[in-house]
Amino acid sequence: MNFDFSEEQIMLRETVRSFVDKEIIPFIGEWDSKGIFEPSIMKRLAELGLMGVCIPEAYGGSGMDYNALAIVCEELERGDTAYRTAVSVHTGLNSLTLLQWGTEEQKQKYLTPQAKGIKVGAFGLTEPGAGSDVAALNTTAIKDGDDYILNGQKTWISLCDVADHFLVFAYTDKSKKHHGISAFIVERTMPGFSSKAIKNKHGIRAGNTGEIFFDQVRVPKENLLGQEGEGFKIAMSALDNGRFTVAAGACGLIMASLEESVKYCHERKTFGKEIGRHQLVQQMIAKMEAGLQMSRLLVYRVGELKNKGVRNTRETSLAKWQACDFANKAADDAVQIHGAYGYSDEYPVARFLRNSKAPVIYEGTREIHTIMQAEYVLGYRQDKPLSKMLPSWPFAVDNNLVEK
Numbered sequence: 001m002n003f004d005f006s007e008e009q010i011m012l013r014e015t016v017r018s019f020v021d022k023e024i025i026p027f028i029g030e031w032d033s034k035g036i037f038e039p040s041i042m043k044r045l046a047e048l049g050l051m052g053v054c055i056p057e058a059y060g061g062s063g064m065d066y067n068a069l070a071i072v073c074e075e076l077e078r079g080d081t082a083y084r085t086a087v088s089v090h091t092g093l094n095s096l097t098l099l100q101w102g103t104e105e106q107k108q109k110y111l112t113p114q115a116k117g118i119k120v121g122a123f124g125l126t127e128p129g130a131g132s133d134v135a136a137l138n139t140t141a142i143k144d145g146d147d148y149i150l151n152g153q154k155t156w157i158s159l160c161d162v163a164d165h166f167l168v169f170a171y172t173d174k175s176k177k178h179h180g181i182s183a184f185i186v187e188r189t190m191p192g193f194s195s196k197a198i199k200n201k202h203g204i205r206a207g208n209t210g211e212i213f214f215d216q217v218r219v220p221k222e223n224l225l226g227q228e229g230e231g232f233k234i235a236m237s238a239l240d241n242g243r244f245t246v247a248a249g250a251c252g253l254i255m256a257s258l259e260e261s262v263k264y265c266h267e268r269k270t271f272g273k274e275i276g277r278h279q280l281v282q283q284m285i286a287k288m289e290a291g292l293q294m295s296r297l298l299v300y301r302v303g304e305l306k307n308k309g310v311r312n313t314r315e316t317s318l319a320k321w322q323a324c325d326f327a328n329k330a331a332d333d334a335v336q337i338h339g340a341y342g343y344s345d346e347y348p349v350a351r352f353l354r355n356s357k358a359p360v361i362y363e364g365t366r367e368i369h370t371i372m373q374a375e376y377v378l379g380y381r382q383d384k385p386l387s388k389m390l391p392s393w394p395f396a397v398d399n400n401l402v403e404k
């Protein structure tokens, strides 16, 4: 067991922290209140090599390990949940899924520009009638010569108006239930594709989330990811990576809640002393610190399992569930510590609380993760290696060579 970060990881953290301090935190209050997703941030993330931090260099990435992605997400969410969510869907749910399941041609065509940040990827699984119950989805992909024709609708899709490429899950054979779902790479420019943002969300207001529609979208068979019928398995493996980034981001939200609360504890006086001197306030601070340290251990353990190429669905689910619950509680306590001032836009803690709720819902609700953990312990569920695993790190030489 090694609990030390490498020099490279420490430098990465400093880079992201300084970027967030200078280019997100001073502006995020305004972007959040106006509901602006600032596109220049994605450009800057690309310039800093953060859009493909753990993608092999052969595919345009920075070639760092999986915990580097956790560091990026943790530090980004210290600034705001919106840009961490963007990296979660772009790298966690989309790019890493292409790395795991894509053909060489798909990696060259879609993964490489995504890892460089020239193109943005997103993930379309949820539908109006299908969230936790994925097999209830209604989007269809019907074979037509060398193409598939997609019809249907997805909702609550992060980066719906921003992304260039979408991983989309659709039934190729509904009679086979979840074994009849297939995964497709869909381009925004394909005729029949459209998107529409959801306005006035409770939180992540600086993020772009909404619906995507497929009206007779013709997708070439080369854009089928994996085999027909493997879509459910691919979606679940994508969530192993997405949930890891969500859990890491939650650590950043706890950090932000702690930083603001500690500052306020020293500023605000009641009954002749700093509020930080009151034991019940100290209890909230202590719980935030405990939540942060426990969440980090869970998250970085998952990163190590990914580095080793070991399946980590169980550990990722636990990290995501616990870290998001801790973050939601930390943000709630941060508002409490700020009293009435926390209940306004004067301090960022109200935004933290609004932002902390979606991660308890997306990528597996709190209830779904609770059930999963119980099922593992009771022996009703177990993880087996998949037919295609995420490559272990350091990446094998052939993952770092464009020409084999």
Ligand SMILES: Cc1cc2nc3c(=O)[nH]c(=O)nc-3n(C[C@H](O)[C@H](O)[C@H](O)COP(=O)(O)OP(=O)(O)OC[C@H]3O[C@@H](n4cnc5c(N)ncnc54)[C@H](O)[C@@H]3O)c2cc1C
Pocket (backbone or CB within 6 Å): 089, 123, 124, 125, 126, 130, 131, 132, 133, 155, 156, 157, 158, 159, 204, 209, 358, 361, 362, 363, 364, 365, 366, 367, 368, 371
């Ligand atoms: C800001 C935001 C961004 C999102 N981004 C994306 C994205 O990029 N791509 C994407 O595909 N989706 C995205 N989602 C959708 C998200 O993944 C779904 O909302 C989530 O999977 C839950 O589905 P649902 O909302 O339909 O809730 P439901 O599945 O309808 O659940 C409703 C309630 O019932 C509970 N419940 C459901 N089943 C059970 C059960 N078996 N036992 C006990 N309780 C149960 C749930 O826990 C929940 O409390 C996003 C959501 C949000 C809020």
